Amino acid sequence: MADPIAARPTPDRAGIRVICNDRSGRNSREREAIERAMEILGPGAELRHVKGRDIIPTAERAVADGAGTVVAAGGDGTIMAVASALKGSGCQLGVLPLGTFNFFARGYGIPEDPEAAARVIAEGHSEPIDLGTVNGRIFLNNASIGVYPAILKERETVYRRWGRRRIAAHWSVLKTFWRFTRPLKVEIEANGERRAFRTPLVFVARSAFQLEHFGLQGADCVRQGGFSVFIAPDEGRFGLLSDAVRLAVKQMRLGEDFEMICADKLEIHVKRSRQLVACDGEKFPMEGPLHFEMHRDAFRLILPGRDARDAA
Structure with a gap:
């Protein structure tokens, strides 16, 4: 039997919710990059600036509101938080890299320039990805x-x-x-x-x-x-x-x-x-022992098409 997440081309949802970590976008260069990215995403995209502790509940609210795509604007820690809220929801994850290293985005060929990354999100090509978990908490890198x-x-x-x-x-x-x-x-x-x-x-x-x-x-x-x-x-x-x-x-x-x-x-x-x-750059106290497992096809990630990734 085909995997229902892998087989479905796009979630049965609409709209884009962009969640920006409040630590990102503080300098004028990042603010301008976010503004240009939002112009590319169009009027159907809504931007939310939140503090780190509010990222997960804000992403969960976006899922409950019926957003088809939730975009994490920030570093790998921000992406991890948003991804944890999307796991198994049917929502697509988009990424606007604003972090120090951006290993997750770079690993999937997503441009580090937010404007170029927004174009990738606007094109809407997505694929299911696997994630690691420790005691049920997902991590990306x-x-x-x-x-x-x-x-x-x-x-x-x-x-x-x-x-x-x-x-x-x-x-x-x-x-x-x-x-x-x-x-x-x-x-x-x-x-x-x-x-x-x-x-x-x-x-x-x-x-x-x-x-x-x-x-x-x-x-x-x-x-x-x-x-x-x-x-x-x-x-x-x-x-x-x-x-x-x-x-x-x-x-x-x-x-x-x-x-x-x-x-x-x-x-x-x-x-x-x-x-x-x-x-992924964030600290969490956990009860031992620590169980590490793979979560297959956790959600769909919006990323460049295969041709663009091969050319990069």
């Missing part, structure tokens, strides 16, 4: 425990002082690595095995583009519908700093700088029952 949630906390401080710049993001990584001294004791159950690790970081990847961007292995595992799970060795702060440098120059070594597991389902057991988990 990655989920992790250990040092990365600490990096996000430091990044917020750096951004407040220096602005949302890529160099500021990299600086927050180095500062956190230097200060981090508490590795985790975890047991990972996957592919019929349960193994114990002492590690500062478990990183579960779902973006082939992000892996290739950093010169990491595992993209084939992601493309085949699984997770690439990276476990860093416990080598102290100098080992973390060394790994950060290798990551920056794309020379990370499988078996030396990290161990990798490929699986479409896994369970991570941590000593503490409550664990801080980073998902």
Whole structure:
């Protein structure tokens, strides 16, 4: 039997609701880009500026109001929040990238320029996509425990002082690595095995583009519908700093700088029952153990046609 989501060309809905993270569009350049994007989307599109905590309820309201397309205007965290509200709803997801890295948009060939991305949304070509989940919460690119949630906390401080710049993001990584001294004791159950690790970081990847961007292995595992799970060795702060440098120059070594597991389902057991988990740049406390599963055909994503993606 054909999958009903995959078989249906477009949802039986109408209208476009654009949800813009209030942190985005603050400078004049971003505001102008959003205004041009809205002109391209036309009079049937409605723009809502909301704070981060209001993104999910606003997206849920758009679904309840009968919007055919809900557009996330912001970074990967904003897109993740909107996507979580659309899962299984029949709504299409559009993306106007306004983030620091935009790994999700870039991975699907969506232009980083909001005006060009709006043209993609206006054309309306959509395809069903798979998403990863951890304890039922979806994520687009990655989920992790250990040092990365600490990096996000430091990044917020750096951004407040220096602005949302890529160099500021990299600086927050180095500062956190230097200060981090508490590795985790975890047991990972996957592919019929349960193994114990002492590690500062478990990183579960779902973006082939992000892996290739950093010169990491595992993209084939992601493309085949699984997770690439990276476990860093416990080598102290100098080992973390060394790994950060290798990551920056794309020379990370499988078996030396990290161990990798490929699986479409896994369970991570941590000593503490409550664990801080980073998902696409946002932090969430979760009860252990952590269950990772794939959600197939979660919703339809509006993206460039195949010819445009092949030409990019």
